[in-house]
Amino acid sequence: MHLIITEKHDAAKRIAAILSEKKPAKERINGVDAYKFDGKTVMGLSGHIVEVDFPKDYNNWQKTDLKELIHAEVQTTPTHANIVTALRKLGKEAEYLTIATDYDREGELIGVEALNVIKKVNPEVPADRVRYSTITPAEIKKAFASPANIDFNLAAAGESRQVIDLIWGAVLTRFVSLSSGRLGDKFLSVGRVQSPTLAIIVNREKERDVFVPVPYWELFATLVNGGEFEAQHKKGRFLDKNEAEQIKAKLGSTGTVKSIVLGKRNEKPPIPFNTTEFLRAASSIGISAANAMRIAEFLYVNGYISYPRTDNTVYPATLDTKDIIASFLNTEFHAYSQKLLSGKLEPTRGKKETTDHPPIHPATPAKRSQLKDDEWKIYELVVRRFFATFAGETQWETMAVTVDISGEEFGANGARLVEPGWRWYYSYNVPEDRILPQLREGQVLTVKEVNLIGKETQPPSRYGQGHLIKIMEDMGIGTKSTRHEIISKLYSRAYVVGNPLQPTKTAYAVIEALEKYANTITKPEMTSKLEQDMDEISEGKITEEYVVNESKDMLEEVFSDLFKNKELISESLKNGLYEDRIIGTCKKCSSDLIIRKSRKGSRFIGCSSYPKCDFILPLPKSGQIVITDKQCEDHGLILSK
Template sequence: MHIIIAEKNIAARRIASILAPKKPKKNRLSGVDIYEFDKDEKTIVMGLSGHIVKVDFPSQYNSWQKIDAKELVDAEIVTVPTHNKIVSALKGLAKKGKKVTIATDYDREGELIGVEALNILKKTNSNLEFERVRYSAITPKEINDAFSSPVDIDFSLADAGHSRQVIDLVWGASLTRYLSIVSGRLGNMFLSVGRVQSPTLAIIVDREKEREAFVPKPYWEINAHLHDTNKDKFVASHSKGRIWNKKEAEAIIDNVKSTDFSIVKEIKKSQKIDKPPIPFNTTELISAASSIGFTASNAMRIAETLYTNGYISYPRTDNTVYPSSIDFREQLNVFSNGVFKKYADELLKKKQLIPTKGKKETTDHPPIYPASYAKKSELNEQEWKMYELVVRRFFATFADSAIWETMKVKLDLNNEPFKSNGARLIDSGWRWYYPYNAPEDRLLPPLKENDKLMVEKVEMIDKETNPPGRYGQGRLIRLMEELGLGTKATRHDIISKLYSRTYVHGSPLIPTKTAYAVIETLEKYAPTITKPDMTSKLEEDMDKIAEGLLTEEKVIDESRKMLNTIFLELENNQDKIAESLRTGLREDKIVGQCPDCESNLLIRRSKRGSRFIGCDNYPDCNFSLPLPKSGQLVVTNKTCENHNLNHLRILSKGRRPWNLGCPQCNFIEWKKEKNNSHNVTQVKVNVSDDITKIKGVGKITAQKLDEVGINNMNDLLKADAFEVSKKTNISLKKIKDWQDIASVAINN
């Protein structure tokens, strides 16, 4: 019997349907789906569930109180099953099997997953023959080609994956246990520390500190509003741009304020070549998906679904150069019918299909491209949005450059130099195929030198410099890649962990006070943990394991030596670390000042375990406010104008974050509601006010609106539709239509 092992059940089902001469028979073995067919021999295809075993410490190390955190550094590592039914099914198959083909995803994790399954099989039947197949898309051609040319298993690649598991377990468990015990943050509120997670969090905290330390510098800009004889209007700005001296700006205004006309002194026209984008690798895909509303983790989850269903190629790749093995014309022909027909037909007119190339070229997987045609009806809204992004990017890499006509105009207003720049797209090129985030035309009226233009007004605008921007998820992943933090397969998971541990909130990412407390303490007393150098070195060493240049044992031993050095730093400063953490974490509970006595208001728990906001001056002051029973509370840096209390954000697993806002405003609103419930510790949102009840407002759209401060229908009604449209890229018409619906819903 021939056993084929795929990474997941959905992949097993597709592979079986491709390889089988006729429809494969579905059976159950130990509660696991298997797919049977006869070809040259009886064949069974079975899917795993990713990793079916995990690395862990022996059970005697489980007690945080009895076992010192440092003992975990050099502790024995054991492998334990996580999916007993799958392990049982593998053992059952092994007894009758002769040959095993590992058909898991081809990367470090996939190789390890395959070897984990192989080890279980061989423990039951050591005589099993085994081989490996590699593919980049679950399509008939790719799968048939892979199975006709099997290769050897890359045990070095699997060792590299296993070393990561061991190193991350030892670093994460020992440091998390140490800091949590020292700070007194145990149970569900433990302080998570990680080899990649902590340097990434340090980047976010350090950027926030830059923003806080930033001192805005005032400057002034002077703009002239002009029009020609046809009343075509445009704006010109003073050639100095930012003027740092107010008196100088005022002198310019005094000179031109009574001027009725401006003279065109010089016009320069030219063309700007806008080159097409490079193919998608994982980082490029996440960055592009982030710009149209996807979180990094959601983008990868959907990309994985599209891949396992055969619609796109493998989404975890560093490659930005298409291999010569892809028949581009054949791939474009896939889209010669359906919604992308006009785009595919246009490209197929080309005599030569020469794609763009990025700087990274690897041999494991090609860049991400559409592997097969999908109908819109076959996918949900998010899947289609991601699929369309991949298709359009693929098209764009074969398209011509876009061409812009630019015009630079120099003007004179009473001997003061002004300028205006215009641009219009004269050949859309690749932007016709890939319209995302396209710049708009900046049109100027037809002008010629010595034209006299009328001055409507001249204005002096007060401005100030802005602090450096926070990191969005796409930008952060790019930075992690540059610094060697994590891999293409793990970076989005690291960001998800920062959210789930309530170290960050919002988008772009904003660190919480807990994040400040942890990073400031580590940077002061154990800075190695927060720097990318150490984790980048370990990443390089793990790559060398995959290349066969280093052994897994040597790299793990080296990582343990690094960690022992860090523990020396920690233990030498233990009292200071404890004090620093506890002081910082206490600040994370402060919501503002008590309106009755001006002491701090803190998030507290009653003897029965319920949460509330209470005064630090209790029992002399009894001021308090109720809080919701469930969800993790995040104290944001936004404050209420009326009560000067910090706004609260509530995170619940599997749900969209809820902005509670000012707890006192929320309580006042709650008291006004005619609610029959007497449970004043839970504040509920009126279902009729839920913005997702509006047709067309799904989770992704609601998240976009949430990011601009619109959490419910009331917020939507009060909002400036034009500003909302501008900030969210949602059409103005849609915003106004939704406001009409909200108005009817609320008034009824």
């Protein structure tokens, strides 16, 4: 029997249907579905079927010596017993094994994990590897016709990440949680990638905290004569209100067109989607990074789009882009497909070119009725971006007008879209036309009204998910496969709320303590160096053992700094965490109102001066409590949710 292992059940079902001439027979093995045809059996896993962990002796946080934990043995244990049992049963019967998991570090490691399980019951079974970027009939058949060797270096790079993240996460999380007294389900997680990411968010918020708004004024004139438009004084911002008022006072009732400058502006089409650009685009249409990746994974497994985890921004020559475009001729994208095919197909190119997977692109046409609303939004986004990379430039006609009003210059800029180019295909966030009336130099215009508007400078904006992922990529924090997961973890641990991301007081407390006493943890350089090392493992330049030991040495230095300042860190964290419980001022006695727990474990808002003051407010029995910057209209308190 030829056993074929895929990463997930849906992929197994689809690949079996593609490879078999007839409908494959489904068999239930230890609660796991397998698909049989022509002497072949296809079985799907559920991602990782084993995990790395410390022996049970280290489970007690308070009794474990954390320095000893750095060098503790790391063991592998099954996470899906039923799948492992089914794998052993089928593996024992297998005469040949093919690993058909996703082609990246994680996928290679998952495949090697399955191989190791099977080798224990069938040591001599020969094995190979198939690689593909779309689960379509043509590509799957081509992949199985020319299998390759398993890349054990790539798997080792994936395993090194697991081991390093386990050790760093366990040691740092336990230290910070024990120091702060936050144990149980309220523990404070700290991680090699998570903490530098959180530091970026907190430091941006600190910039906002210290920002002092500067008042300024802008002067506008509404002009009419054959059309109405608004022009702004050429100085732009006035920091001196008296100066602006003096200019306003001297303005007459007419103005003269001093100059008209006509021009053209072209916008180049976008580059192909890699994971980062895809997640940024999804975020711009209101779909979170984590949700976008979940949907993209579903679309990939079901054959609608290519593999969504890629750094590539250049379509490989082997990708039949013309055939993909032509496949949409009988869909609602007919007009776009037809227009592209009528011209020369020359796609844009980004700076990153890799050989593992192509940029994200549509694989097969889909109908709206086949997908849920968000699934269709992501699918349409991928299709439109793919089309746009083959389209021409967008062309705008521009018009810059200068008007003299009593010796003061006012300006207005207009723009009109004359050739949609790629924006016809990729119709997201298209700027609106700003049409100015037909004017000529020397023309006299009537000043309808003059407005002096007072404003303030604004603090730096918070980072949205898409922007943060781009910053993480630029700094070498995390990978294309993990960045969205890190952001999700920050939400789940109540370190951030909202989008754009706003850090909680808990996030402030953790990052401020780490930056003061062990700032290596919050800097991108350390995690970026380890990411580079993992790349070198996959390239066979260095070994997994070398990188893991190097990371342990780094962690020992960090832990030494933490341990030396244990008492100071504990005090800093406890003070900061207390602030995160404060939601307002008690109206009865003016003390702090804080989130408290009763002896029975229920939550409520109570006065910090209890028992002198017994003011309380109820809280829901379940759900995560996060302090926001909104206020309760009834009590004037900071709202929790």
